[in-house]
Amino acid sequence: MAKTEKKKKFQMPHIYVILFLFSALAAIATYFVPAGEFERVPGPDGRETVDPNSFTQIESTPVGITDFLTVIPRGLIDAGEVVFFTFIIGGMFMVLRTTGIIEIVVDRLANKFSKRSIFLIPILTTVFAVIATLIGTPELALVYIPVIMPLMIALGYDSIVAASVSLVGPVIGFTAGVLNPINVGLSQQIVGLPVFSGIELRLVLFVIALPVGIFFIMRYAKKVQQDPIKNSLVYEEDMEKRELYKHKDNIEMRTMNTRQKFGTVAALLFALVLVYGVLNEGWFMVEMAGLFIFMGIVVGLISGLNATEISEAFTKGFREVLMGAIIIGLARSVAVVLEDGRIMDTIVNALGSVVGEMPSVLGAVGMFLAQLTINFIIPSGSGQALVTMPIMGPLADIIGVTRQTAVLAFQVGDGFAHILFPTSGYFMAALVIAGVSWQKWIRFYLPVFLVLSGIGIVMLIFAQLVQWTG
Template sequence: MNTESETKSETKSETKRKKFQMPHIYVILFILMALAAISTHLIPAGEFERITGPEGRESIDPESYTQVDASPAGVEEFMLAIPRGLVEAGEVVFFTLIIGGMFMVLRKTGIIEIGVNKLTTAFSTKSTAVIPVLMIAFAAVCGVIGTQELSLVYVPVIIPLLIALGYDSMVAAAVALIATTAGFMTGFLNPINTGLGQQIAEVPLYSGIELRLIALVVILGVGIIYVIRYAKKVQANPESSLVYEEDREKRETYSNPDESKSRRFTPRQKAAGVFLIGFFAILIYGVIAQGWFMLEMSGLFIVMGIVVGMAAGLTAAQVCEGFNQGFREVLVGAIIVGVARSVAVVMEDGQVMDTLIYNLGAVVGQFPGTLSAMGMFMSQLLFNFLVPSGSGQALVTMPIMAPLSDMIGVTRQTAVLAFQFGDGLGNILFPTSGYFMATLVLAGVSWHKWVKFYFPLFLIWAAIAAVFLIIAQVIQWQ
């Protein structure tokens, strides 16, 4: 009898545990969109006048805030928010689709599998070393050019290697996202957040680089240790992986390569490899020297898939089918990007976005002395949920935060750093960040599992950011 009752009790407890399931990301975003719509009925509408900012970009006049007639979201606006979000996030949506298609074509050529075999052999006795090497490289690139979106390029490239070395897709996502975020949020030569923020705040361009480099070393170092600890745990016990089930097919593909296939490149594959290297050289040149972004990179990736695929011996039909297969694999992620954008669409149409930033600025002004910089950091982090774009957030918030810093005894240099930290930390946490959600889909990692992995590091990084801001405030960093 006791055994039977214990069994029933265990069954009930298991049922209770199974009852709670994290809602689908569509559900989460729909709820956020609904809350945004409700907020347009509760928050007074207001707006700042738009003026021409640095390099001809549209900025705001911080002295011009006025309340305007309310335009709350109605049924029609709510109904159209997701389609409009898809349209407004079109660059990211199509970039996600195209990069998924292009990498599927590369997989069909066999180049990736052979390359993975060679790299796995090279790193077989020092597999952990690959993580800091990749993360330092990715952080350095992002610290100079400020393009976190390159995570979308990195993840498909490194997944096969990291899976073959005994890690998982979470490690691949973490290597790309955490490294680029560390480089972005400290941005020692980053034109997108540091450069633009300093221009708006009228601070000498790229001044204060010494403290930013120290912050980069500390933040990136902590990130590397965090990723390595998880990676070693997965390598020692694959079932401890947060994405163990999701990675089943990848493990079969990359951990157990088909021995019947030659591990040497054929002459055509070698030629395709040369083309591939050439295209990546063009990509680097375009991003650094020509200011390319997603539109230009998308076009290059289409040409890359076609040229490399056919050079490796694929027929035109095989190349096309490769693109189609890749499109299907990342379709959900591409749609998520547009759905996430709909939250901001609702608030912009309801004219409450400017009201929020105006009131956030007022709240920051109430913080006592040494905590004023912390108030700026928190307000930037909260606003990042609505505007995850670094340049977009700079153009909206810095015209207010820069003069406000003069009034509350915070140097403008510190105000820029608070903006950088607040913008960067949230970019890989909030589901409204388009490139971040698209990167997770390319990695095959769900948002809620990523949050489970990343949130402890988020808290650690937030504490480190707070320490640096307090130091900057105490020394009146210029």
């Protein structure tokens, strides 16, 4: 017994350690991987893209000790938009919690859905997936998570259920890209295809992949609801949330006072402004963060808080997301190292060359694997498209893969990994807001990712066999 107790289970290193090691390995690689670059030329909508025939080796610039000492601060600076968005959304929702509005609304919704709570999961996941597949904004998970988290906790689920509904649905919709301008529209423009052509096969991917994602979420959610101590991956982390949002069946529900009612209306109006800005004005994190600052102030004042209480609530919210904000900067430092060493283009060129050596029947799968690998260092969908598709388009012609299939390989390789790699800024910010560590998330999501990737590979093989042109 004593010997057994001494045996320690393997524990994943702290996420700080993991990301630091990634940065260190990238720095070491700059001494062995030849530096190189593509020429940048104007692309669709005035964006810069690469000339696929322009790759040349250049003078090596390995990252030394002095340079490496600065990569983490520079990573934080480069990821400043995501870092400060994370702070502000954390502060704003703490203000809403301080007003008491969230607790009252959650209690009412939990009472209404207490006997059929499981149906909320497929409904919300589908809604979020449809939004993402039409407008291409999986980053809206940053807004979804704090909104649905209290309700999911009150209904007996955990933080991973709230995070998975908010992340898995949008990433499936984004990957399928039925009318997604960010991955499909841009990629098809780059390789010379009619924009949004081939919609039928993308719809099939959406219809197959979404129920699979929902199944995994519901299976986990049911286990958590039945026995949270045994089955929840974040039982200890959720203790404070369970106490805060606990649904009290036998106690008369509180009602909102007049000021809280007006505050709720104001919050809903801000939400409508947010939707309009994202859909019609192209708002992203900076604009949303600015809106959230004013939302916290206005809703707080209307609901009865004074200026000091609002300020202290913002500060408390900032503290709760501090660790996650630092993680985002650490993740960005990996790309900073690769850019300093000027080996990012070399890696992209090498992966393209490897794919070019594959038999045509495996070419599409090779493109998927190449895009999946590149996603680790270029987690932005549009950024990856601008770097890789000018190479993958002509390469597809050479190895006998249709350009439509090459776009699909990009979608699948880029999309499902958006919520896998810790180098993805918005994803790590979402985990911070959810209060879920990357290590715990991987335990939940890795099986989902493998199954979804398997579906994507089958679709690619089918597209290759029928020489899909859309």
